[in-house]
Amino acid sequence: MTQPAIELRGVAKSFGKNLVLRDVSLAVEPGKTFAFLGRNGEGKTTTIRMLLGLTKPDVGLIRVNGIDPMASPLELRDHVGYLAEDQTMYGWMRVDEIVRFVAPFYTKWDHELARKYLEEFDLPLRTKIKHLSKGQTVRLGLVLALAHRPEVVILDDPALGLDPIMRKQFNRDLITHLQGEGRTVFYSSHLLYEVEPVADEVAILDGGRIVRRAETEELRDDVKQFFVAPRYEPLVERFGEILDRRVDSEELAITTARAEAVAEALRREGVTPQAMDLSLDEIFEAYVAGQRGKTAPPPIAEDPQELADAS
Numbered sequence: 001m002t003q004p005a006i007e008l009r010g011v012a013k014s015f016g017k018n019l020v021l022r023d024v025s026l027a028v029e030p031g032k033t034f035a036f037l038g039r040n041g042e043g044k045t046t047t048i049r050m051l052l053g054l055t056k057p058d059v060g061l062i063r064v065n066g067i068d069p070m071a072s073p074l075e076l077r078d079h080v081g082y083l084a085e086d087q088t089m090y091g092w093m094r095v096d097e098i099v100r101f102v103a104p105f106y107t108k109w110d111h112e113l114a115r116k117y118l119e120e121f122d123l124p125l126r127t128k129i130k131h132l133s134k135g136q137t138v139r140l141g142l143v144l145a146l147a148h149r150p151e152v153v154i155l156d157d158p159a160l161g162l163d164p165i166m167r168k169q170f171n172r173d174l175i176t177h178l179q180g181e182g183r184t185v186f187y188s189s190h191l192l193y194e195v196e197p198v199a200d201e202v203a204i205l206d207g208g209r210i211v212r213r214a215e216t217e218e219l220r221d222d223v224k225q226f227f228v229a230p231r232y233e234p235l236v237e238r239f240g241e242i243l244d245r246r247v248d249s250e251e252l253a254i255t256t257a258r259a260e261a262v263a264e265a266l267r268r269e270g271v272t273p274q275a276m277d278l279s280l281d282e283i284f285e286a287y288v289a290g291q292r293g294k295t296a297p298p299p300i301a302e303d304p305q306e307l308a309d310a311s
């Protein structure tokens, strides 16, 4: 087996009494774009800081291109490009100045590539950073993260704060400049739909663990919502991993991660399964905020007429 580009094994991390990561294990194959998803505060940035050797795990093993980030932080720099969630740069520097400033930190800096990216991203060389738009700042961050041709690129919610058009543009830039060159991308986000167009695989972090890891197509096939009479709840419980359940008038709406098994079990009972495809956002929500344990009360109608109709 080839060495994974990124590997975490049994990683845990607490801050005081706050147990943020309980037991995180994952391996990313070289050349893949891996989306690391979780709600705000779930520990995505903490994981990334550990990959960069900035935070020490309490227990567990971390390797990036086979390098232990805590033991060899300098060696790691040459192999990794990093774009932070709120890239802060010296506002008084001009675009060309920051590129000249950052280049000597890397032994493999490619001046020609930096020049090419600056041109392709349409960045104004003589403009001060504080006068760049949010979109231009993110693109400049990308130039600084990529011009040393790192094998592994780590992006921490990079499109946060960009408008939808700019987010799409950012993803297009990623596809053009990273995936074409076979680099490994670790893309952290709290929005599944945002990373879906570029991700080969997604992992969902919740409660300090990876609760699901899959290709996006596989997720769509596996996770569906079924509408069944309440008496079939135990059957669905037996055959499907329940992620969410809600009462919807006379029926139960159950979201399961084993759609095929549930459909088959219902068919065996002579019931034609009513399965609904879910959007990626709904799938993500089911994993991180679903009502698994007990039947949730019906949603409260906000419209007074709806309330009157329901009574």
Ligand SMILES: Nc1ncnc2c1ncn2[C@@H]1O[C@H](COP(=O)(O)OP(=O)(O)OP(=O)(O)O)[C@@H](O)[C@H]1O
Binding pocket: 015, 018, 020, 038, 039, 040, 041, 042, 043, 044, 045, 046, 047, 085, 157, 190
């Ligand atoms: N240095 C620190 N000291 C104490 N607590 C910390 C520290 N760093 C992170 N935390 C806590 O760890 C938890 C996870 O934070 P983290 O920034 O890793 O989450 P995240 O998933 O990246 O969130 P977001 O999407 O909001 O950036 C939070 O409760 C945060 O307050």
